[in-house]
Amino acid sequence: MQILKSLGGALMVLLGVAALSYGATAGTLDVVKQRGAVVCAVNTGLAGFSMPDKQGNYQGLDADTCRAIAAAVFGDATKVKFVPSTAEQRFTLLQTGEVDVLTRNTTWTLLREAENGFDFAPVTYYDGQGFMVPVKSGIKSAKELNGATICVQPGTTTELNLADYFRANHLTYKPLVIEKLDEVENAYFSGRCDAYTTDRSGLAATRAAKAPNPADHVILPEIISKEPLAPAVRHGDDEWFDIVRWTVFAMIGAEEKGVTKANVDEMLKSDDPEIKRMLGVTPGMGKALHLDDKFAYNIIKQVGNYGEIFERNVGKDSALKLDRGINKLWTKGGLMYAMPFR
Amino acid sequence: MTPAGAAASPAPARTRVAPWRDERIRAIAIQVLTVALILGFAAYLAGNAAENLRRQGIATGFAFLGREASFAVSPTLIPFSPADTYARALLVGLLNTLLVASLGIVFATMLGFVVGIARLSSNWLVSRLTLAYVEVMRNTPLILQIFLWWDVLRVGAPQPRDAWHFLPHVFISNRGVVFPVPFYDPVYLWMLAALAAGAGAAYLLRLWARQRLARTGERPQTAWPGLTLVTLPPILVFIAGGAPLRLDLPQVTRFDFSGGQSITPEFAALLFALVAYSGAFIGEIVRSGIQSVSRGQSEAAQALGLSRGQTLRLVVLPQAIRVIVPPTTSEYLSLTKNSSLAVAIGFPELFSVSNTIANQTGQAIEVMVIVASTYLVISLAISLAMNLYNRWTALVER
Numbered sequence: 008m009q010i011l012k013s014l015g016g017a018l019m020v021l022l023g024v025a026a027l028s029y030g031a032t033a034g035t036l037d038v039v040k041q042r043g044a045v046v047c048a049v050n051t052g053l054a055g056f057s058m059p060d061k062q063g064n065y066q067g068l069d070a071d072t073c074r075a076i077a078a079a080v081f082g083d084a085t086k087v088k089f090v091p092s093t094a095e096q097r098f099t100l101l102q103t104g105e106v107d108v109l110t111r112n113t114t115w116t117l118l119r120e121a122e123n124g125f126d127f128a129p130v131t132y133y134d135g136q137g138f139m140v141p142v143k144s145g146i147k148s149a150k151e152l153n154g155a156t157i158c159v160q161p162g163t164t165t166e167l168n169l170a171d172y173f174r175a176n177h178l179t180y181k182p183l184v185i186e187k188l189d190e191v192e193n194a195y196f197s198g199r200c201d202a203y204t205t206d207r208s209g210l211a212a213t214r215a216a217k218a219p220n221p222a223d224h225v226i227l228p229e230i231i232s233k234e235p236l237a238p239a240v241r242h243g244d245d246e247w248f249d250i251v252r253w254t255v256f257a258m259i260g261a262e263e264k265g266v267t268k269a270n271v272d273e274m275l276k277s278d279d280p281e282i283k284r285m286l287g288v289t290p291g292m293g294k295a296l297h298l299d300d301k302f303a304y305n306i307i308k309q310v311g312n313y314g315e316i317f318e319r320n321v322g323k324d325s326a327l328k329l330d331r332g333i334n335k336l337w338t339k340g341g342l343m344y345a346m347p348f349r
Numbered sequence: 350m351t352p353a354g355a356a357a358s359p360a361p362a363r364t365r366v367a368p369w370r371d372e373r374i375r376a377i378a379i380q381v382l383t384v385a386l387i388l389g390f391a392a393y394l395a396g397n398a399a400e401n402l403r404r405q406g407i408a409t410g411f412a413f414l415g416r417e418a419s420f421a422v423s424p425t426l427i428p429f430s431p432a433d434t435y436a437r438a439l440l441v442g443l444l445n446t447l448l449v450a451s452l453g454i455v456f457a458t459m460l461g462f463v464v465g466i467a468r469l470s471s472n473w474l475v476s477r478l479t480l481a482y483v484e485v486m487r488n489t490p491l492i493l494q495i496f497l498w499w500d501v502l503r504v505g506a507p508q509p510r511d512a513w514h515f516l517p518h519v520f521i522s523n524r525g526v527v528f529p530v531p532f533y534d535p536v537y538l539w540m541l542a543a544l545a546a547g548a549g550a551a552y553l554l555r556l557w558a559r560q561r562l563a564r565t566g567e568r569p570q571t572a573w574p575g576l577t578l579v580t581l582p583p584i585l586v587f588i589a590g591g592a593p594l595r596l597d598l599p600q601v602t603r604f605d606f607s608g609g610q611s612i613t614p615e616f617a618a619l620l621f622a623l624v625a626y627s628g629a630f631i632g633e634i635v636r637s638g639i640q641s642v643s644r645g646q647s648e649a650a651q652a653l654g655l656s657r658g659q660t661l662r663l664v665v666l667p668q669a670i671r672v673i674v675p676p677t678t679s680e681y682l683s684l685t686k687n688s689s690l691a692v693a694i695g696f697p698e699l700f701s702v703s704n705t706i707a708n709q710t711g712q713a714i715e716v717m718v719i720v721a722s723t724y725l726v727i728s729l730a731i732s733l734a735m736n737l738y739n740r741w742t743a744l745v746e747r
Contacts, residue, residue: 194503
C-alpha cells in the first residue's frame, strides 16, 4: 500500500509539472498583466542598445523599446524586467516563454520568422555588418583581409554574412568564434584576431566603450550585409504582436508629428486629428489594441519619440555618436515610417 | 518474504496464494507499472514538446543536417568550407573533441602517475609541492583554469610579426605555435606498417623472455633488442623508400603564417587545463592505489634485494593498478565531457559547433539530442575499453 501511495504521489507531481508546461501558451498580454511587468531579453552589454549603467539599470535603444512597451501596457515605463542573454540563448528564451519579447539587436530574417516561430515588429535600427581593424595594421578595405583571423560571435547572422562575403570574394579567413561579447572583444583588443566583425553600430559601441584608445581602431568602409534590427515576439499571439508593433509605430509616428517628451502635454490640445487619435484625445485606438487609449501618450511622456530615443542612446548625445543615416524619418530621406493611426 | 507479508497471509494462503499477495507477481507488477509510468511520462513530454513546436510554427526533424552550413570553422582536422553540410560541421567538431580528449587522457594519465608517486616521495619538498599542486587544481573551477591558460598563452606571447623564432621555421606568437611538417608520402604508410610489425616482434620477444624466466630463473636482457626491433624497421623502410622528406614550411604572411602545422592558443589552453586538472585527480587515485598495497609487500620485495624502482614497478604498481583503474575510468569520462567547456574560449569542438548549428537552424532540440547521444556513445566506448582492461588486470582468483 505504501508503495502505491508514493506512486500516486509521484503521479500527482508529474501531472502538476505537465500542467505548468501547458500554461506557457496562454495569451501573452494576460500573462504580462498578471505578472505586473514586461519581461524583455536584452543584450548582456552592448553600449547604446542595452548596457547596465553604474546603478545597474539597463540603458539603450533596445532597453527603451522595452520600457515603451511597459508604458503602453501599464502606463508605467518602469514595470520592466530585463533578462540579459547571449546571442545563442535569446531564441530559446523567447520560444519557451521565459521572456515576452526580444529587444536584443536581432536581425529580421525569413527563416527566423518562418521556421523558428517568431514575428518581427517594425525595425528600430537599420544596421549593416562591417569590420574593425587596428589603425596600425594599415588596412583600408575588407578586401585586404585575405588570410586574416577574424573574431566573431556564434549563432548570429554575422557569422553567416562573414562566410558569404569571403566566399563571394574568393578570400580565406580563420574564424575565432566566442559566444560572450566581453571575451570576443578581449580577444580582438589583445591582438588575437586581426579584425573584429559585427553590426557597425556594435563596432562603434565596442570602440567607444571598450577600446583602451578608441582612436587606435578604424571601421572599414565596406557594409557587407543588411541588418534590420527589430523586436521579436512568438508566432501565433497576434494580440501581443500588435501591441509591440504599434508601440514602435507610436514612437516613430510621434517624431513624424513633432510630438516630444517635452511638448506632449501641450500637444493634447492640438487640432491635428491624427495627433488627437494617437494621444487618445479622440478615443478608440488604444481600446482596439486592448490597451488604455493613452498608451501612446504614456510612451512619449515617459520614454520619448523615436528621434529622442535614438539621439540619447546612440546618436549625437551619446558616446557612440552614430549618424542617423538611413534611420532618419522617411520625410527626411530615411526609412523610418509609421503606419497611419486610424 | 517480508515479515509483514507473512503475518498478513493466514493459513489458507499457504496452499493457494492470491495473485496480489504473491511476492513474485507483485514485484513484477510494480516493475512493469514503474516502467510504464516512466515511458508514458516520456511519451507525454515528447508529445507535449512536439505539439508546442507545431503550434508555434517551429519546423522539426533532421532534414537540416543535409543543408549547407554557410559558416566557417577553424582549426579543423578534415577540410571544411562553408559550402559543406551541417552534418560535416558536426563531424569536424566531433573530431576536434576526440583529438583533445584522447591527447588529454594520455597526458593526464602520465601526469597523474608522476604526481601520485611524487606525493608519496620521502623527499619532503617534492611531496609538499605536489600536495600544493593537487589541492590548488582540485579546488579551483576548471573554467577559470581554462581562461587563465588562454590569457597566458594569448597575452604572454608576442604579435605574429614579432613572433619568437628560436628554431628555424618554428614561430611562436599569440596565434599559437607554427612548425614544419613533412608533406604526405606513401612511404609513411609503409613506415607505419613496419613500426607495427616491429612492435609485434618486440612483444613476442617479451613473451619468450618471460617463459625463459619462469623455466630457468634467468632474466634475459630484452631492453636493447626490443628497442631496436621497434625503431629499426621504420628507419630502414624510410631509407629504402628514398628518404622522402619534403617539408611544408610555414611562411610569414601579411597577418600571420601559412603552411606548416599550427597549434592554436585555444587548443593548447584547453589541453593544458584539462591535463593539469584531471592529472591532479588521477594523481590522488594513483596515490590511494599505491597506499592500498600493504607495506609488507614492499618490505618483502626489498628483503629479496629488489631496488626501490623495481619494487614499485614489479611489485607495488601491478597490485595498485586494480584499485586505480575503476575510478580512473570516471576521470577519463569527466575529462571528455569537460572538453565541452572549450565553447567559452572558441575552440570548435563538438559542443561549440553544435551550439552554432542549433542557433543557425533553430532546431535546438534535435541538435541537443544528437550531441547528447554522441557524448553518450563516446563515454560508453571509454567505459567499455576500461572495463575490458580492468578485467584483464583483475586478480585471477585460484
